[in-house]
Amino acid sequence: MHILSIVGARPNFVKIAPLIREMTRRPAFTSTLVHTGQHYDAAMSERFFRDLEIHPPHFNLEVGSGAHAIQTAHVMERLDPILEEVRPDIVLVVGDVNSTLAASITAVKRAIPVAHVEAGLRSFDRSMPEEINRVLTDAVSDFLFVTEESGRDNLLREGVSPEKIHFVGNVMIDALESSRHRWQGSAIAQSLGLDPGAGYAVLTLHRPSNVDDPRTLANLLEPLQMLSRHIPIIFPVHPRVRQRLVQQGCRLGDAPQPLEGKAIAYVDPLGYLDFVALVSRARLVLTDSGGIQEEATILGVPCLTLRDNTERPVTITHGTHGAPPLWDGHAAERILDVLDDYRQGKGPASA
Ligand code: UD1
Numbered sequence: 001m002h003i004l005s006i007v008g009a010r011p012n013f014v015k016i017a018p019l020i021r022e023m024t025r026r027p028a029f030t031s032t033l034v035h036t037g038q039h040y041d042a043a044m045s046e047r048f049f050r051d052l053e054i055h056p057p058h059f060n061l062e063v064g065s066g067a068h069a070i071q072t073a074h075v076m077e078r079l080d081p082i083l084e085e086v087r088p089d090i091v092l093v094v095g096d097v098n099s100t101l102a103a104s105i106t107a108v109k110r111a112i113p114v115a116h117v118e119a120g121l122r123s124f125d126r127s128m129p130e131e132i133n134r135v136l137t138d139a140v141s142d143f144l145f146v147t148e149e150s151g152r153d154n155l156l157r158e159g160v161s162p163e164k165i166h167f168v169g170n171v172m173i174d175a176l177e178s179s180r181h182r183w184q185g186s187a188i189a190q191s192l193g194l195d196p197g198a199g200y201a202v203l204t205l206h207r208p209s210n211v212d213d214p215r216t217l218a219n220l221l222e223p224l225q226m227l228s229r230h231i232p233i234i235f236p237v238h239p240r241v242r243q244r245l246v247q248q249g250c251r252l253g254d255a256p257q258p259l260e261g262k263a264i265a266y267v268d269p270l271g272y273l274d275f276v277a278l279v280s281r282a283r284l285v286l287t288d289s290g291g292i293q294e295e296a297t298i299l300g301v302p303c304l305t306l307r308d309n310t311e312r313p314v315t316i317t318h319g320t321h322g323a324p325p326l327w328d329g330h331a332a333e334r335i336l337d338v339l340d341d342y343r344q345g346k347g348p349a350s351a
Contacts, residue, residue: 001343002030003115004088007057008038008075008099010048011172011291014272015094015117017052018174018332026336028343032086036075036099037062041239043269051272052175068098068129075102083110090115090339093137094171096130101137108140117171117335119144120151121290121311128209130290134311143342145335147172147294148314148324168334169326172294176276177329186277188270192234201231201284203264206238210288210306217244220306224286225264233264233286234278298323 003023007016016033023031035057039045049056059082063074075098083091083106091107093100094117104114119138123131135158138144144160146152147170155165189196203224211217224233237245237252245252245266252266270278276295279285285296285303293315296303300320310316314324326334 001028001090001339002032002086002088003090003092003339004032004034004083004086005092005094006034006036006079006099006103007094008036008063009095009097010039010044011289012094012097012099013045013048013052013054014175014291015171017054018171018178019092019094019117019335020054021178022332022336026340028340029336032059032088033057034059034061034079034082034103036060036079036102037064038071038075038097038099040064041269043271044239047271052179063099071098072102075099076106079103079106080110083107083112088112089343090143092117093141094118096121096133096137098129098133101133104137104140113142114140115143115145115335115339116141117145118147118151120146120153120155120165121148122150122154123309123311125309128207131311143338145331145338147327147331148312150313166334166338167326168338169328169331170294170324171331171335172291173298173323173327174329174332175272176295176298179273179276183273183276183280186274188274188278189281192265192267192278194232194234196281199231199283201227201233201286202279202282203233203235203285204238204287204289204292205235205306206240207288207307211241211244214244214247217241218248221248221250221264228264231283234282235264235266236268236270236275237266238269294327296320298327 005016007013023029037060061078063071090113092115093103107114116137125131144165145168152165152167194200205211250266280299282301285301286306288306290312293303293305293312297315318324
């Protein structure tokens with residue numbers, strides 16, 4: 001069975017790593033990896049491939065940045081001939097970024113079954129680009145792999161037939177667990193001049209609703225600057241936010257010393273291993289990222305979600321009180337088991 005997987009943006013790389021590893025382990029599967037090039041900076045892409053031990057993609061569509069419609073259209077235009085050439089049995093997509101949606105539509109138009117990993121999550125906020133991507137991707141998917149119970153409930157409510165829905169757990173946690181010994185060896189706290197004994201917080205912001213409007217961003221930063229007088233805050237800055245922070249008068253690229261509880265340290269985006277290591281030893285995480293909410297849950301680090309809603313309610317209802325069901329590091333195995341059943345004609349012939 002030939003599976004063609006698509007990745008485009010940073011969180012996709014984390015999710016695909018355990019799936020590729022599992023496909024490689026199983027002789028019945030052939031895997032082709034396509035990178036859309038939605039994220040292209042070394043710090044946002046290459047570094048993640050290295051940290052997560054993912055082989056280089058077979059194809060890179062090099063779509064780069066752009067308006068949503070243009071970015072989505074470029075992925076579709078450039079992926080289509082590859083689907084024609086490779087003729088995969090299944091197209092596998094992860095998460096909720098523009099590349100996820102673009103690949104799903106392209107595949108379904110070629111009558112290739114689509115498997116969506118991380119299906120069913122809903123913020124019920126249609127002003128969020130990812131929510132549109134989630135709803136539309138799920139609508140054309142044949143295999144819907146969900147990470148938490150709310151995903152199944154949402155899909156059933158939308159009329160998806162139950163045999164398409166598979167509650168398998170969270171591949172993001174597979175990645176976290178399988179690389180645990182490597183991120184535990186990271187010296188990032190020392191290289192940032194932090195004293196883990198003294199405590200520090202980690203901050204990330206990149207949602208358009210938080211960072212695109214200067215006034216909203218300023219209103220968010222003000223209380224965070226107050227908080228940083230009590231505990232140093234490390235803020236790895238996503239490229240989307242960089243320019244906007246400079247406009248706000250933030251001094252980016254500063255060496256984080258002296259931190260001593262009196263600063264927000266704006267640092268460059270970190271690699272996967274360093275970032276997880278930094279979070280794992282933090283006293284607190286403040287974030288608008290869905291993936292980091294999930295990682296904090298497993299790492300047992302209190303997380304303040306800087307949003308009005310979340311499509312990942314288990315990170316709030318469960319918080320840090322133990323792992324949510326099936327977040328055990330074996331989600332990729334369960335996903336490949338389902339696809340293997342389908343290969344052998346045992347699964348639902350939904351496609
Ligand atoms: C995208 C996803 C978001 C995900 C995030 C993770 C969509 C709609 N959004 O948001 O769900 O949480 O990735 O990071 O797909 N840029 C660079 N270098 C890069 C990538 C981006 O400089 O390697 C800059 C560009 O100026 C670009 C901007 O960041 O215009 C936004 O990038 P884009 O891919 O459109 O969305 P993200 O905000 O990264």
